[in-house]
């Protein structure tokens with residue numbers, strides 16, 4: 580045997596010994612994570628923040644899930660419900676991912692939830708609030724780290740009634756998120772003695788707000804409640820201010836109106852009141868650490884979307900840890916995820932029977948470039964999960 584052959588033998592023996600010592604993980608394939616998020620269009624910044632937040636949680640977990648390396652697959656869903664069934668099938672059927680993480684838009688998320696149910700795919704929703712996904716469509720393999728659309732609206736309806744407002748006009752994109760947000764607002768506001776005098780809508784993702792602002796000026800309501808997010812929220816807040824309405828008719832909304840948007844909105848957002856399950860300066864150790872780490876990694880301030888993506892990563896890390904990275908142990912995996920108590924930047928939370936966060940909703944005010952918590956609108960809110968059987 581030549582010296583070279585001897586060397587090769589030694590190397591092979593060493594590699595074998597190492598593989599044995601490392602146990603099964605050594606030979607294991609990577610955990611396949613499929614992101615289906617908007618990377619273009621009015622919600623593009625939201626998709627990017629979620630991706631960044633998720634990857635930060637994974638980095639803090641040693642870059643692994645349940646001890647295994649990760650392979651990412653990415654689909655830009657463009658916030659287009661018409662393309663959603665095909666897009667989600669790319670991840671489920673073509674790429675055969677172990678878990679799908681997405682999305683932002685409720686209409687797209689509906690198609691994803693349906694596909695997750697049909698194929699028994701693990702799905703973690705890091706934003707889209709479509710109420711029915713953790714209602715009648717609930718399933719053990721479907722999780723959400725964000726909210727139901729009606730919840731922040733409900734919280735603001737209570738705040739508006741408590742402020743003594745009587746006549747309110749609503750304005751939103753006409754699709755599930757806006758409609759359910761307005762529905763939640765209306766329920767609490769009218770229960771508290773107010774009246775929604777007019778519900779205005781425009782198609783998603785249109786931003787021709789002028790005719791609506793003219794009508795609002797003529798109607799002179801006590802306040803206006805709107806649902807917009809991302810690029811659309813930036814434009815609405817600027818147009819509302821430019822129309823001279825900000826100081827005369829209070830503009831209210833769920834926190835999406837001013838989250839991740841303040842740099843672009845500038846002084847037009849000054850003083851706005853919103854309700855959300857997160858605020859920039861929540862003074863808990865986890866939030867302080869999260870904000871510092873996110874800023875360091877990406878050189879921008881995190882927002883609610885980054886936080887929800889981060890918690891999607893934390894939730895998956897908790898589940899995969901419980902099964903040592905063995906994704907075939909599905910029952911144990913989802914049981915661990917369902918029972919997880921996450922130390923979140925929003926504050927610790929657990930999941931409802933329908934796998935939706937049980938959490939506080941804060942009243943926030945825009946001060947400078949921050950959404951500052953100025954009170955708790957609703958403590959420990961649990962969505963009723965109407966129609967959920969599990």
Ligand code: PHB
Nearest residue numbers: 684685707708756808835
């Ligand atoms: C949704 O479509 O569910 C949605 C989108 C953006 C948000 C919140 C909810 O900021």
